[in-house]
Amino acid sequence: MRYLYYPGCSLKSTGKSYEESLLAVFKALKMDVVEINDWNCCGATAYMAVDETKAFAIAARNLALAEEQFNKEEEIHVIAPCSACYMVLLKTKMFLEQNLAEKGRIKNALKESGLNYEGKVKIRHPLDVLVNDIGVKEIAKAVTHPLKGVKVASYYGCQTVRPYSTFDDQREPHTMDDITAAIGAESVDWPLKTRCCGASLTGTIDRVGLPLSFMILKEASKRRADVVSTSCPLCQFNLECYQDNMNKQFRNDIHIGVVYFSQLMGLALGIDPKTLGMNRLFVPPENVYKIMKGGEKVYV
Amino acid sequence: MDTTIDVKSFAPNGKQNGYNGKAKMINRKIKYESELSSDFKETIAELAHGEKLYGCIQCGTCSATCPVSHYMDYTPRKIIQMVREGFRDDVLKSSTVWLCASCYSCTVECPKGIKITDVMYALKREAISAGYFPKRFPTPVLAENFFAQVLNNGRNSEGPLLMKMYMKTNPFNALKNTMLAFRLWKTGRLTLKTEHTKDRKSLKKLLGSIDKQKEALAK
Numbered sequence: 424m425r426y427l428y429y430p431g432c433s434l435k436s437t438g439k440s441y442e443e444s445l446l447a448v449f450k451a452l453k454m455d456v457v458e459i460n461d462w463n464c465c466g467a468t469a470y471m472a473v474d475e476t477k478a479f480a481i482a483a484r485n486l487a488l489a490e491e492q493f494n495k496e497e498e499i500h501v502i503a504p505c506s507a508c509y510m511v512l513l514k515t516k517m518f519l520e521q522n523l524a525e526k527g528r529i530k531n532a533l534k535e536s537g538l539n540y541e542g543k544v545k546i547r548h549p550l551d552v553l554v555n556d557i558g559v560k561e562i563a564k565a566v567t568h569p570l571k572g573v574k575v576a577s578y579y580g581c582q583t584v585r586p587y588s589t590f591d592d593q594r595e596p597h598t599m600d601d602i603t604a605a606i607g608a609e610s611v612d613w614p615l616k617t618r619c620c621g622a623s624l625t626g627t628i629d630r631v632g633l634p635l636s637f638m639i640l641k642e643a644s645k646r647r648a649d650v651v652s653t654s655c656p657l658c659q660f661n662l663e664c665y666q667d668n669m670n671k672q673f674r675n676d677i678h679i680g681v682v683y684f685s686q687l688m689g690l691a692l693g694i695d696p697k698t699l700g701m702n703r704l705f706v707p708p709e710n711v712y713k714i715m716k717g718g719e720k721v722y723v
Numbered sequence: 724m725d726t727t728i729d730v731k732s733f734a735p736n737g738k739q740n741g742y743n744g745k746a747k748m749i750n751r752k753i754k755y756e757s758e759l760s761s762d763f764k765e766t767i768a769e770l771a772h773g774e775k776l777y778g779c780i781q782c783g784t785c786s787a788t789c790p791v792s793h794y795m796d797y798t799p800r801k802i803i804q805m806v807r808e809g810f811r812d813d814v815l816k817s818s819t820v821w822l823c824a825s826c827y828s829c830t831v832e833c834p835k836g837i838k839i840t841d842v843m844y845a846l847k848r849e850a851i852s853a854g855y856f857p858k859r860f861p862t863p864v865l866a867e868n869f870f871a872q873v874l875n876n877g878r879n880s881e882g883p884l885l886m887k888m889y890m891k892t893n894p895f896n897a898l899k900n901t902m903l904a905f906r907l908w909k910t911g912r913l914t915l916k917t918e919h920t921k922d923r924k925s926l927k928k929l930l931g932s933i934d935k936q937k938e939a940l941a942k
Contacts, residue, residue, distance in 0.1 A: 432879040437912045461921045463877040468825045469869035472847040475770075480933050481873065484926065510827075522772065532932035536925040581826035586840070593831050619790040619826035626885070627861035627892075631794050631822060664903060703910040 424556065425455045426547075427489050427501045431508035432464050438505065438656025440700025444685040445504055445549060447699060451692045452557055452565060456502065459488050465503075465511040468623070480529045482515040487538035499544045502552055506655035510582035512546045517587060548583060549685070550598040550654055551590035559605040567693035569607025572714045575687065576611040576648035577603060578639065580658040581619050593617070599652060599684050606691035611648045615639050625661040629668070636661045637669045637677075644679050649710035649720065652684045659683060663705050680708025690715065759809035767806050770845035775837045779803045785829035785839050795819040799829055799839055806842070815855040820846045821862040861892045874930060877920030882913050 434442040449456045462485050470478040493499045503509040519526045533540055577599035584596045591598045596617065600610040620639060621632030640662060643651050653659045663681040670676055689699040710720045768774045786798035796817040797805060805814050820843060829839040850856050856863040865888045872879055889897035907913035920926060
């Protein structure tokens with residue numbers, strides 16, 4: 424099956440290593456993935472707050488572009504790795520199905536800009552594609568360097584599983600843990616899998632956002648996780664890049680690597696860390712590297 | 724309308740009944756019906772696409788599951804009730820609307836199926852169009868700048884966006900985060916270059932057409 428890929432703005436800047444590692448993993452699993460031509464921003468959560476019709480229109484433009492590019496296919500599968508993009512595109516698709524008046528308006532506008540939207544697009548999260556289309560068995564088969572002994576805290580965040588996605592449980596998701604098991608690592612059982620990391624609040628109003636991120640890291644390190652695995656560029660950014668600020672504010676000393684699940688997969692598939700964008704991390708997951716080299720873990 | 728009364732008016736010589744002479748303001752704790760906006764709930768129901776919020780049973784599940792409700796002026800449960808009762812100004816001026824991080828916990832957990840996050844979006848839009856947001860509060864500033872950037876370039880450029888937001892809200896904060904920005908730049912995760920789509924005209928046409936259709940609808 425061929426897939427289209429919608430990167431979104433974050434995967435081209437702060438979440439660059441998500442794109443790098445995900446594409447490398449797709450390639451290793453021999454998946455046929457093409458980027459959508461000249462895609463635009465999905466609108467994220469900010470656009471919705473200013474003008475709703477326009478927010479849906481710009482998101483719908485991407486769906487129309489996907490249909491244009493894969494016009495010969497019956498069903499078009501678009502992979503959206505960023506949680507916000509995934510949620511917004513799903514929401515747009517649902518909204519257009521339910522609100523026919525708005526759909527008419529948006530279709531007219533798309534026509535005026537030379538596009539057409541029929542509704543053939545399916546929005547997929549990479550976790551969904553990897554677990555349900557490729558399958559954990561295939562992933563396990565492709566593993567060359569099993570991450571035996573690595574304890575991974577899977578952190579799904581909000582918008583990967585809430586509120587519109589159906590590929591996983593909304594309260595107790597398991598797809599990332601399935602992948603963790605397939606690559607030979609061990610999942611940490613913890614309750615904060617889908618707790619909010621603070622999203623944009625961590626950057627804008629830090630006295631509200633920072634404690635939320637800190638709570639997640641503290642729990643993960645309390646449960647002796649070697650690394651936190653994420654599926655969202657904003658979660659990864661909040662949890663990793665603000666660790667210094669958190670330690671300062673809460674007088675603590677937490678140093679825990681926060682990586683994308685695709686980076687851990689890539690390591691297990693024997694892909695070189697630089698190709699996976701590991702060099703872009705602020706807090707390298709030292710324990711993972713140590714275990715992979717056959718050394719002993721060190722807890723800070 | 725002034726809802727405060729000066730206690731002095733009850734104590735002519737200033738020393739009656741233990742009154743110490745200091746003017747003490749007594750505030751009216753309830754609103755008169757004439758001060759409420761009776762069509763507010765309809766406005767919000769229309770903006771949020773559905774009248775489900777009328778069926779709120781005030782169980783408080785939303786407030787309990789909300790990760791930031793303890794920072795809000797009014798918890799989500801209270802906000803829903805205030806919307807239903809028509810407390811327009813209090814709702815639109817509250818910090819609640821701007822603290823919602825769109826995590827959708829409330830939407831998933833609500834036993835009555837109210838899409839509370841979408842109600843919050845409706846309130847955000849209503850507050851912006853009524854000009855009711857705190858000037859230096861970063862969230863609405865971020866939203867508006869994000870909007871402008873996508874309108875012009877089709878894509879969002881995180882570097883310039885954050886710069887603008889800090890300059891407009893709290894330049895000191897920008898200084899505090901210089902180290903972070905530097906590290907991001909060094910690891911190739913942040914540029915000050917503006918990202919844009921190749922075909923910027925098509926997006927402008929799309930949004931222009933929405934404006935035209937809305938104008939026609941308003942007429």
